[in-house]
Amino acid sequence: MHVYRTATVAKIIGIHPNTVRLYESLGFIQKPNRQENGYRIYTDAHIAQIRLVRTGFQIEILQSGLRKKIIRILLLSGSGLIDEAINLTGEYINQIIQEKNKAEQAIRIVRQLVSETDQNESLYFSRRQAAKALQVSEDTLRNWERNGLLAERKKHRGYCIYTESDIKRLKIIRVLRCANYSHKAIFNMVRRLSYFPDENIRDLLDTPDPNDEIISVCDKLITSLQTAEENARSMLGQLHTIRTLLHSESSSKS
Incomplete structure (x- = not known):
């Protein structure tokens, strides 16, 4: 059985020795034995x-x-507890796949919404009516507006009003937010589509x-989820390797 000092482990991995000690204190690695001098x-x-x-921490999907x-x-x-870790990793992979499917489904819905023709631009909605139609809160609409996802609203008798095209854009925003795309990714997509309506929506959301x-994980959600799955x-x-090593080291001690 090979044994290593802290500095050697840090050099092998390419991290600072304090990071090795941090992982130990957090419980991510087993407590190492110590020599008589405390090393x-x-x-x-x-x-x-x-x-x-x-x-595990290379891509952090929150x-x-x-x-x-x-x-x-x-x-x-x-x-x-390697067997339990292996089982939980399998669950994690399945959940990542579900998130990927949700992200791809959102893109398909957005493509359909973008292709629809606006019907009646003379029809106006109040913020309350728009929120009710979208099944979101009025505060959510205000938040989207503050983040630049929707242009400053027209006023009618001092109240914000929304057109049919605004409602369509809000539906797109809601679909993408429900799939965990970031405000920034949605903003970039909406801005580009306003100038280049034929651009690839998937590429816009993932670039x-x-x-x-x-740049956060959700600014390139599909790529991040794919990397997380890999x-x-x-x-x-790695867990199967750890299980083999632990078994081998346990056998060598007995």
């Missing part, structure tokens, strides 16, 4: 557990409790503005 001694199983952590599930997988691995200083499948292989 920690790590094994190949510890290195495999750290690699699992790095894979929606629908997915990040909490990743943390739970890592804690199970750090506790040596952040290169001038954006900060990483999770890699984690399954």
Whole structure:
């Protein structure tokens, strides 16, 4: 059985030694044995557990409790409960696939809405009527407007009014927000479609503005979900490796 000091483990993984200690304190790796002088001694199983952590946090999907599930997988691995971690990773993969399907379904609905012809631009709706038609709150409409997803509303007797085309755009926004696309991704798509209505909606939603200083996971949701699924499948292989290493190390001690 190979053993390593903290600095050696950090060098192998490519992280700071304090990060190794942090993962230990968080419970993501098992407590290492210590030498008489107090130095920690790590094994190949510890290195495999750290690699699992790095894979798990490479893409952090926050929606629908997915990040909490990743943390739970890592804690199970750090506790040596590998079979439970493997089962939970399978559940995580299935949930990621569901999120991907929801994101793709939203795009199909948006394509259909975009292709529809506006019917009666002389028909106006109040904010309350628009919110009721969309089954969202008036505060949600205000939030979308503040985020630039809808242009400043016309006024009628001091009240905001919405046209049929506004309602269609709001339906598009609602569908995409329900599928967890970010405000920024929706804003970029809506802006581009207003100038280039024939552009590919999927590409617009999955391609952040290169001038954006900060890009979140949901700014390129489909790519992020695909990467998260690939990483999770890699984690399954890593967990099987950890199980083998732990069994081997346990056998060598006995």
